[in-house]
Structure formats: structure tokens, C-alpha cells
Amino acid sequence: MSVALAPSRRDLVRAAAQRSLTRRRITGRIAQALCAVGAVASVAPLVALLYYTISRGAKVLSWGFLVNAPTPPGIPGGGISTAIVGSAEIVGLALIIAIPIALLAALFLFERSGRLAVALRFSADVLTGVPSIIIGIFAYALLVLPLHAFSDLAAAFALAVLMLPIMIRADEEAMRTIALDLWEAGIALGARRGRVARSVVLRGALPDLVTGNLLAIARAVGETAPLLFTLATPAAAMTLLIYTDGTQAFPIAQETAWGTALVLLAFVLLLSVAAKIAAWRISRRAR
Amino acid sequence: MSSDSTGVLPREGVAVSGVRAALLRKRTRFGEHAYTAFRWGGAGLFAAVVVALLLSIAGSSSQAITHSGVGFLWSGTWNPAAGEYGAGILVVGTLLTTAVAMVIVVPIGLGTAAFLSELAPGWLAGPLSTLIGLLAAVPSIVVGLWGLIVLTPIFANQVEPFLASMPLLGWLFRGEAYGPSILLASVVLAVMTLPTMVALSRTALAAVPVADREAALALGATRWQAVRKAVIPAARSGIQAAITLAVGRALGESIAVAMVIGNRPALPTSLTAPGATLGSAIVNQFAEASPGLGTSSVIALGAVLLLLTVAVNAGGQALLRSGGGHRVGTAGALR
Amino acid sequence: MSGDPFARAEPLTLMAEPRAEGEPEMATREGVPARLADGGRRGTVAAANTAASALTHGRPSSATPPAVTLEGVRVSFGDHVAVRNVTLAIPARQVTALIGPSGCGKTTLLRAVNRLHDHTAGHVDGSIKLGDIDVYGPDTRPELIRRRIGMVFQRPNPFPAMSVFENVVSGLRFNGVHGRALLRDAAESALRHAALWDTVKDRLHQPAVRLSGGQQQRLCIARALAVEPDVLLMDEPCSALDPIATAKIEDLITRLAADVTIVLVTHNMFQAARVSDQAAVFLLGEDRVGELVESGATDELFNEPKNPRTRDYVAGRVG
Numbered sequence: 001m002s003v004a005l006a007p008s009r010r011d012l013v014r015a016a017a018q019r020s021l022t023r024r025r026i027t028g029r030i031a032q033a034l035c036a037v038g039a040v041a042s043v044a045p046l047v048a049l050l051y052y053t054i055s056r057g058a059k060v061l062s063w064g065f066l067v068n069a070p071t072p073p074g075i076p077g078g079g080i081s082t083a084i085v086g087s088a089e090i091v092g093l094a095l096i097i098a099i100p101i102a103l104l105a106a107l108f109l110f111e112r113s114g115r116l117a118v119a120l121r122f123s124a125d126v127l128t129g130v131p132s133i134i135i136g137i138f139a140y141a142l143l144v145l146p147l148h149a150f151s152d153l154a155a156a157f158a159l160a161v162l163m164l165p166i167m168i169r170a171d172e173e174a175m176r177t178i179a180l181d182l183w184e185a186g187i188a189l190g191a192r193r194g195r196v197a198r199s200v201v202l203r204g205a206l207p208d209l210v211t212g213n214l215l216a217i218a219r220a221v222g223e224t225a226p227l228l229f230t231l232a233t234p235a236a237a238m239t240l241l242i243y244t245d246g247t248q249a250f251p252i253a254q255e256t257a258w259g260t261a262l263v264l265l266a267f268v269l270l271l272s273v274a275a276k277i278a279a280w281r282i283s284r285r286a287r
Numbered sequence: 288m289s290s291d292s293t294g295v296l297p298r299e300g301v302a303v304s305g306v307r308a309a310l311l312r313k314r315t316r317f318g319e320h321a322y323t324a325f326r327w328g329g330a331g332l333f334a335a336v337v338v339a340l341l342l343s344i345a346g347s348s349s350q351a352i353t354h355s356g357v358g359f360l361w362s363g364t365w366n367p368a369a370g371e372y373g374a375g376i377l378v379v380g381t382l383l384t385t386a387v388a389m390v391i392v393v394p395i396g397l398g399t400a401a402f403l404s405e406l407a408p409g410w411l412a413g414p415l416s417t418l419i420g421l422l423a424a425v426p427s428i429v430v431g432l433w434g435l436i437v438l439t440p441i442f443a444n445q446v447e448p449f450l451a452s453m454p455l456l457g458w459l460f461r462g463e464a465y466g467p468s469i470l471l472a473s474v475v476l477a478v479m480t481l482p483t484m485v486a487l488s489r490t491a492l493a494a495v496p497v498a499d500r501e502a503a504l505a506l507g508a509t510r511w512q513a514v515r516k517a518v519i520p521a522a523r524s525g526i527q528a529a530i531t532l533a534v535g536r537a538l539g540e541s542i543a544v545a546m547v548i549g550n551r552p553a554l555p556t557s558l559t560a561p562g563a564t565l566g567s568a569i570v571n572q573f574a575e576a577s578p579g580l581g582t583s584s585v586i587a588l589g590a591v592l593l594l595l596t597v598a599v600n601a602g603g604q605a606l607l608r609s610g611g612g613h614r615v616g617t618a619g620a621l622r
Numbered sequence: 623m624s625g626d627p628f629a630r631a632e633p634l635t636l637m638a639e640p641r642a643e644g645e646p647e648m649a650t651r652e653g654v655p656a657r658l659a660d661g662g663r664r665g666t667v668a669a670a671n672t673a674a675s676a677l678t679h680g681r682p683s684s685a686t687p688p689a690v691t692l693e694g695v696r697v698s699f700g701d702h703v704a705v706r707n708v709t710l711a712i713p714a715r716q717v718t719a720l721i722g723p724s725g726c727g728k729t730t731l732l733r734a735v736n737r738l739h740d741h742t743a744g745h746v747d748g749s750i751k752l753g754d755i756d757v758y759g760p761d762t763r764p765e766l767i768r769r770r771i772g773m774v775f776q777r778p779n780p781f782p783a784m785s786v787f788e789n790v791v792s793g794l795r796f797n798g799v800h801g802r803a804l805l806r807d808a809a810e811s812a813l814r815h816a817a818l819w820d821t822v823k824d825r826l827h828q829p830a831v832r833l834s835g836g837q838q839q840r841l842c843i844a845r846a847l848a849v850e851p852d853v854l855l856m857d858e859p860c861s862a863l864d865p866i867a868t869a870k871i872e873d874l875i876t877r878l879a880a881d882v883t884i885v886l887v888t889h890n891m892f893q894a895a896r897v898s899d900q901a902a903v904f905l906l907g908e909d910r911v912g913e914l915v916e917s918g919a920t921d922e923l924f925n926e927p928k929n930p931r932t933r934d935y936v937a938g939r940v941g
Contacts, residue, residue: 009807009850012799013769013794013797013850014769014770014850016794016798016799017507017769017797017799018766019798020797020798021763021765021766021798024509024796024798027509028509028510028512029511031511031515032402032406032511034398035399035401035402036402036406036407037398038394038398038399038402039398039402039407039415042396042415042422042481043419043422046418046421046422048437049422049425049429049433052433052436052437053429100329101329101332103329104325104326104328105326105332105333107329108327108329108330111326116330120333122601122604123334123337124333125600125604126600126601126604127337127340128600129532129535129536129539129599130340130539130593130596131539131541131566132539132541133541133542133569133570134340134539134589134593134596135340137344137347137569137586137589138339138343138344141346141347142339142343161336161340164333215424219424221426222424222426222427223427224428224542225541225570228542228570239426239428242428243428243431243542243546246428246435246436247435247546261432264426264428265425265426265429269421269424271424272420272424276417276420496779498775499779499781499782500741501738501775502775502780502781503792503796504768505736505738505768505775505846506769506793506797507768507769507793507797507849508765508796509765510741512796516781516795516796517781517792520783521781523783
């Protein structure tokens with residue numbers, strides 16, 4: 001048998017592989033280092049944000065800051081209690097609107113396939129990406145203009161619209177991952193759909209539902225733009241207060257903004273961490 | 288449900304028990320109908336919200352469109368005093384800030400995703416992605432406040448003068464360094480879109496089968512060559528979706544941008560010059576708008592922004608769906 | 623060997639390391655690049671060679687030292703030992719089949735040979751040598767080892783974003799080989815060698831994933847051959863294929879053995895009997911750890927197994 005594989009090409013490949021190895025390894029090292037730098041750069045903003053918010057916000061944070069009502073400009077001792085209560089009221093009202101609608105719409109998507117479901121799912125995904133300011137304008141055009149009055153209800157409506165698509169998709173996802181087998185088993189046993197939905201789907205998916213909805217709430221609490229069009233005074237919600245006070249040149253106003261930002265950030269991060277822990281416990285139980 | 292106690296129904300006889308069963312069934316069927324009605328109701332309400340949103344934005348901006356014509360889209364003047372309204376400059380500002388933000392966020396986000404998914408050991412990748420996920424939870428107003436109070440002086444005194452002094456690229460940053468600028472707005476947008484970019488690209492990279500990596504390694508590729516030539520190309524549609532959705536988010540962000548861009552509706556001469564976007568203009572003009580035409584024109588800006596973001600997001604969703612059947616909701620990316 | 627595309631002369635100017643004509647082929651085949659060599663021969667080689675002499679039958683290869691030598695190899699994942707105590711000499715340019723029921727460490731062992739466990743939690747003990755080179759030696763570069771020890775996986779895994787042509791030349795590009803004409807020639811000869819050229823020559827620039835499963839697997843073989851490996855590891859390459867595609871691959875394997883040393887993992891005894899010259903039987907030990915039970919010429923192993931456990935396995939009583 002003669003030389004089977006052409007020796008020249010074999011030598012060439014071997015030589016090229018060896019010759020290029022150092023360059024390939026160095027390129028790899030540099031690229032990997034750049035990726036690591038990218039990762040550091042991705043974490044840096046969070047660290048900086050937390051650092052400034054905590055260090056500046058902690059200066060003004062006190063019991064009085066949380067429980068006192070705002071004072072007129074120039075008078076010390078004011079707090080942000082109205083903004084905290086306002087945010088809670090608006091978000092609570094928004095949840096009362098959004099949670100049931102989202103659950104029912106998600107059940108609809110869960111049990112139905114076909115064009116209608118696809119279209120609905122697609123509009124939910126696209127609506128998730130619609131800027132919150134547009135949703136603010138929508139609430140303004142629908143509720144504020146005709147009634148000639150800014151209101152908590154309009155603000156809550158805006159936040160509900162904002163949360164709806166996120167909740168629907170999260171709810172549906174939760175039902176699918178946890179409960180599809182159970183649902184099929186229930187239907188196969190001849191149980192009624194409504195009963196299966198209550199006793200199997202919702203109960204089985206409950207932890208995931210909680211996670212998804214907590215994240216939607218975290219997002220709604222931090223929204224500013226929709227409130228800009230629906231609330232009359234800045235002291236009626238935390239985010240709005242940060243916006244109006246933060247953009248003023250007075251140091252006292254800015255301090256209030258940082259303090260409020262700290263309260264808001266703590267609340268939102270707490271919600272996110274709670275959602276994360278819930279998700280983590282679910283995944284651990286599933287294992 | 289116990290009908291025994293009613294006394295209305297006789298308790299013996301085959302035919303009678305059939306009646307009872309029928310009554311019971313009817314009752315259950317009623318519950319079933321109610322359940323169906325509720326489901327349809329929920330879905331219908333949501334659909335109604337979507338339709339109402341489109342109709343009310345269109346309806347409220349119709350006055351402005353009637354007044355300014357289709358030229359509203361590209362007309363460059365925004366002068367409420369003279370009754371001249373046009374979105375042109377704002378569209379340019381929106382596209383420019385988004386583009387610059389993407390120049391920053393795409394390489395950093397992709398590098399981070401590659402690091403988390405391919406290179407970092409598990410004990411590091413987990414906590415790092417959790418931290419970056421937390422960044423997604425930070426409200427935009429807090430990012431805006433940080434940009435306004437912390438970054439503005441740094442940009443005015445250090446970053447912008449340094450960039451202007453760079454060889455070759457300096458002309459992009461010429462002019463007086465104010466602080467509030469297109470560049471600063473882009474940086475703030477980059478911070479806000481980074482988590483989306485990282486989470487979605489990471490998911491796309493992780494969805495590439497191990498077999499693709501090993502095929503490259505088994506041919507003599509270095510680890511980086513395997514990532515660069517085998518994994519990233521295989522995840523292309525997912526990465527494109529990540530970029531598209533990040534673009535969608537950057538286009539629509541308003542409040543944080545309004546805080547740092549300087550709000551000057553003029554064609555930007557440099558990246559360090561102040562500017563304005565559709566979102567920032569809506570935030571700033573809304574309170575001052577005169578009832579009627581003024582308000583309608585501001586809402587029309589919203590309509591333009593809506594068209595822009597819906598087009599981009601629909602594209603992004605389509606890309607996500609085409610990516611090997613791997614379904615990722617936008618909500619999932621924020622987890 | 624007329625008609626063999628690999629025998630076509632290459633322009634001499636392309637040769638990076640010209641060598642004198644008439645130099646024995648062995649020198650190239652087993653020649654050791656200076657940076658790859660480990661300090662010196664260790665005692666294990668002698669033992670391995672003894673084992674090798676017991677294995678060399680069939681094709682005239684008694685003069686050929688084993689291409690790959692495994693000595694006391696053990697692969698573990700944390701506390702879990704997947705396979706242990708493997709001492710095996712794999713003769714050059716023959717087909718060696720690793721057979722046994724699933725879960726007894728054949729694939730794990732195969733992946734130890736080209737160091738794919740570097741990227742998993744797997745830990746390899748013992749000695750694996752490619753010719754004289756210690757595969758796990760401190761100065762050994764895994765990239766260079768893997769270039770010389772190619773691999774074909776269970777499921778066809780062409781790079782999905784690449785065309786047929788790009789797939790075939792991808793390994794060459796990884797290894798720093800460029801030049802359009804060179805890549806074209808290399809692609810053609812690799813595809814011819816994998817019996818795929820006539821099928822794909824008109825659609826070289828179409829996505830590789832449009833090929834059928836069997837064609838994809840032959841493409842993966844061509845891709846592995848293009849970087850001119852000495853050894854080709856094949857991990858149940860037909861398990862995802864239909865019978866006709868399987869027959870084609872089996873046919874290909876026997877023909878490739880003329881040029882390349884082939885190590886074939888299979889749980890199909892008939893396949894092993896059809897294509898392999900040598901066979902090694904892996905079974906689970908009493909403590910559920912995979913181990914090498916017996917190795918030798920395939921004919922002998924199937925007809926007169928020496929170990930009673932092999933006898934049971936071959937007779938279909940276990941596994």
C-alpha cells in the first residue's frame with residue numbers, strides 16, 4: 001500500500017496547527033479577558049447605583065422621613081409618607097384590576113390553542129415592549145381627559161395595563177411548566193375543566209404564579225412615566241416625587257429624592273429577591 | 288349540593304333518579320359554563336385593552352395629524368408658539384441615542400453573556416447573573432437620578448473633554464462639554480438595556496447544544512475558537528432577538544432620558560451636545576402643552592413612538608420564535 | 623492505490639516541512655513534534671507493547687507499534703468512578719471496537735482519549751499515549767492532541783450556521799490553515815474520502831443541516847478527516863441513523879481503516895463483528911463500575927472468548 005493520506009497536506013496541516021497555536025491561545029486569552037472585563041462592566045453600574053443611593057439616601061433616612069407628610073419648601077422635618085402611601089394605594093388598586101384578568105386570560109391561553117390564542121399571546125408580548133409613557137398617555141386619554149380630573153384610579157389603571165401582559169405571560173408559563181401533566185391527568189379522569197383549573201392547575205402552579213406576579217409588581221412600583229399623566233401632585237407617589245425633587249437645583253430637594261430613591265430601591269429589590277427565592281425553592285423542590 | 292334535604296325530589300324509582308342526575312349535571316354544567324365565560328371574559332378584557340389603547344392613541348393624535356399632515360413625521364420644527372409641530376428632530380434624536388447605546392451595550396452585553404455562559408466557572412456565573420438580573424429591577428427613575436446627579440458632573444469635567452481630545456474620533460465629541468448630552472443619555476440607556484441584552488443572549492448561547500462546542504474542540508479548536516466560530520453563530524437568531532428587544536426598550540425609555548439629555552430639540556452637532564428624543568419631549572412638553580392642538584401633538588409624538596417600538600418589538604418576538612423553537616418571554620428575560 | 627484522491631500530489635511549495643523522498647512513512651506518522659514530546663519513554667510503554675503484540679492480527683501490522691496505548695486508565699466524576707483499570711493497546715490503521723452494554727463507560731473512556739473531559743467534571747487517571755506522546759503530559763497541548771485524534775459523535779452535529787463546505791474546512795481554519803485553493807482541495811478530498819463528494823458537490827454552499835441524517839454524519843466524518851488525524855474516535859456513529867445509512871457508514875469505516883486508526887464505540891455486537899479487527903469488551907463490575915473484561919482479535923473474541931463473563935455477554939446472557 002502506498003502513502004494513503006497525501007503526506008504533504010498532512011505535514012502542512014500539522015505545521016499550521018503548531019505554528020498557529022501560540023497565536024490562537026493568546027487571542028483566546030485576550031478575548032476571554034475582554035469578556036471578563038465586560039462582565040465586570042456589567043456589574044459595575046449596579047454597584048455604583050447601590051453605593052450612591054445607599055450612601056446619599058441613608059443621610060436623610062429616618063423614622064420621621066418615612067412617617068411625616070411633606071412640608072412646604074424651606075420648612076425642615078418633612079417626610080414622604082404621602083408618597084409611600086400613595087404608591088401603595090395605586091399599586092394595590094392596580095393589582096386588584098390586573099391579577100384576576102391576567103389569571104383568566106392566562107387560563108384561556110393555557111386551554112386553547114389556535115389562531116386566537118396565538119394572536120393574543122403575540123399582542124401580550126408586543127404590549128410588554130410598549131413604552132410605559134405610551135400607556136400613561138392612554139390612561140390620560142381614556143380616563144383623565146373625559147373626566148377632567150387626575151386620579152389615583154387613572155394611575156392604577158395605567159399600572160394595571162402595564163402589568164397585564166407581563167402577568168399573563170408569566171401566569172401562562174407557570175401553568176404550563178408545573179401543571180400540564182396534571183391537567184391532562186385530571187381531564188383524562190373525566191373531571192370538569194373548571195374544577196381541574198381550580199384544584200390542579202392553579203394550586204400546582206401557585207408558587208410560580210407568585211414569582212411571576214411579584215416581578216410584575218416590582219416593575220409597576222418603579223414606574224414613573226404613566227403617573228406623570230395621571231396624578232395631580234408629585235407627592236402622590238414615590239417615583240413622581242423622585243422625578244420632581246431630583247430635577248430641582250436645591251440640595252434639600254435632591255436629598256429628599258435620594259432618600260425616596262433608597263426606600264423605593266429597597267422595596268423593589270426586596271420584591272425581586274423574594275421572587276428569586278421563591279423560584280429557587282421551586283426549582284429545588286422539582287429536583 | 289345535597290338535594291336530599293330539599294324534599295322536593297322523591298327519593299325512589301329509577302326514572303326519578305334519572306331526573307336527579309340530570310339536575311345535578313345541569314348544575315355542574317352551569318359551573319362549567321361560568322368557568323368558560325370567565326376565561327373568555329379575561330381574554331376579551333385584555334383584547335379590549337389592546338384595541339382601546341390603539342384607538343385612543345390614534346384618536347387623540349388625529350387633531351395633530353389633521354393640522355400638520357403626514358409631514359408631522361419628518362418636519363423638523365417643534366414650535367408650539369407658532370403652531371408648528373413636527374417629530375423629525377425628535378425621531379433623529381431617538382434613533383441616535385438608541386444607536387449609540389447599542390454601540391456600547393452590544394459588545395459589553397455579548398461579552399458578558401459569553402463569559403457567563405461559556406467561560407466562567409459555575410460558582411461565579413450564578414451570582415454574577417443574579418446581580419445583573421437585579422440591575423433589571425432597578426427602577427428607571429433611580430438610574431435617571433444617578434445619571435443626573437452623579438454622572439453629569441463627571442461627564443462635563445472628565446469624560447467629555449477626554450473624548451473630545453481623542454485622535455481620529457474626537458470630532459464626534461467636539462463642542463462645549465455641558466454634561467447633559469446625547470452621549471450621557473446613551474450611557475444611561477445602555478445601563479438600562481444591559482440586563483435584557485445579557486439575559487437574552489445568555490439564554491441563546493446556553494441553548495446551543497454541547498455537541499456543537501465539542502465538535503469544534505474535537506477538531507483542535509481552542510476554547511475561544513469554539514465559542515466564537517461554533518457557539519455564537521449557532522445562537523445568532525437569539526442574539527439578534529436580544530439586540531432587537533434591547534433596541535425596543537431603548538427607543539421607548541423616556542423619564543431617565545429626559546433627566547440627562549438636556550432637552551434641546553435641535554439637530555445635534557455632536558454627541559456631547561444636548562438633544563431630545565420622542566420620549567423626553569413627551570415628558571417635557573406634556574405639562575406645558577396647550578389644550579387641544581398642543582396636547583394632541585404631544586400625543587401624536589407618542590403615536591410615532593408606539594409605531595416605532597411595536598415594529599421593533601414585533602420583529603424581536605418573531606426572531607425569538609424562529610430561534611429553534613426556544614420560547615423566551617420578555618418577562619422571563621427579566622428574571 | 624489508483625483513484626484515491628488523497629494520493630494526488632500536492633504542489634511542493636505548499637509543504638511547510640519538506641522532507642526527503644523515500645523517508646519512511648512511519649517517521650511522519652509517529653514523528654513527535656519537539657514541544658509535544660514528554661520527557662522520555664516510561665516503563666509503561668513496554669507493558670503496553672506486550673499487550674499490543676497480543677492484539678496484532680488480521681491486517682499486516684505486526685511491525686506497527688500501537689497508535690494509542692492506554693495503561694491503567696480510570697475516569698471518575700467526583701466520587702463516582704465511571705470506568706477503571708483499562709489497559710489496552712490500539713493498533714494503528716485497524717478498527718478497534720469498544721463493545722458492551724450501555725452505561726459501562728465506553729463513551730466515557732473514548733472521550734478521555736482526546737481530552738474532552740477537560741471541559742467536564744471528569745477526571746482521568748493512568749496513562750494514555752498517542753504514539754510516544756503522553757496525552758495528559760504537562761507540556762501537551764490538548765488542541766494539538768485533538769487535531770491528531772479526531773472524533774465523530776453519536777448524533778450528527780454539523781455546525782448549523784455553516785454551509786457544507788464551511789463545515790468541512792472548519793477544522794482546517796481552526797488550525798490556522800488558510801488559502802482558498804488549499805481549502806477547496808482539502809474539502810474535496812475529505813468529502814471524497816467520506817463518500818459524500820458526488821452527493822454534495824453541487825450544493826457545497828447550502829446549509830449543512832439540509833442534508834439527510836446519514837449524509838450529515840458522513841459530513842461530520844469528512845470534517846474530522848480534513849484535519850488529517852492519525853486516529854478517529856467514533857462514538858456510536860450509527861445510533862441515530864436508519865439501516866441504509868448505517869450500512870453506508872459501516873462500509874465507510876472499513877475503508878477508512880486503511881488510512882486512519884479507528885476506535886469505534888458500539889453496543890451493537892453485530893456491527894462490531896462486521897467492521898472491527900480488534901474488539902474490547904466492557905462490562906459493569908460487581909460495584910457497578912465499568913471495566914475492561916477482555917480484548918483481542920474480533921474473530922477470536924466472538925468465537926472463543928476466554929473470560930466467562932465475555933462468553934455470557936457474547937452469548938447474549940448479560941447486557
